[in-house]
Amino acid sequence: KYPSPSLFPESLKEKALTRQFSQVIACDTHPLNNLRVLKYLSNDLKVAEDDKTAWYHHWIRQGFSAYEALRKQHKIRGQFTLGDEISMADVCLIPQIYNANRFNFPMHDFPDLLAINDNCMKLERFQNAAPENQPDANS
Numbered sequence: 001k002y003p004s005p006s007l008f009p010e011s012l013k014e015k016a017l018t019r020q021f022s023q024v025i026a027c028d029t030h031p032l033n034n035l036r037v038l039k040y041l042s043n044d045l046k047v048a049e050d051d052k053t054a055w056y057h058h059w060i061r062q063g064f065s066a067y068e069a070l071r072k073q074h075k076i077r078g079q080f081t082l083g084d085e086i087s088m089a090d091v092c093l094i095p096q097i098y099n100a101n102r103f104n105f106p107m108h109d110f111p112d113l114l115a116i117n118d119n120c121m122k123l124e125r126f127q128n129a130a131p132e133n134q135p136d137a138n139s
Helices: 012-033 035-044 049-073 088-102 111-121 124-129
Strands: none
Touching: 012 035, 012 049, 012 088, 035 049, 049 088, 049 111, 088 111, 111 124
16 A cells, blocks of 8 residues: 555565564564563463563563674664665564663663664654554553
8 A cells, every 4th residue: 555665675685684673573572572461471470570570671682682683694784674774674673662661671782773763763654653642642
């Protein structure tokens, strides 16, 4: 429906790399830290708040470490995950950084991700997508 800007590069290699970055977040990191899982840890398993936070921090650190290592492995530089164009990888990453900040995860070990986040958040479309800017934010 909205072909421009494309969230996937033209080349097959870069498309695969975009999917790899996206899946580090969408498949390996987010599912372990979504609110449904965190509520299950608290409500059903009666995990203490400090232990739940340790769980969250462990898995977010694993995901973010893999993400930054992947960028270094492929020698990627630029404003966004894959260079100077926004991709699906950024669309997956930015909400996870938002949640990491929400759960007081120390981001100082991830300077590349902080820079990507800062660059994305300068853009109106990312600002508009922030949870506090949604119509039901105060519900």
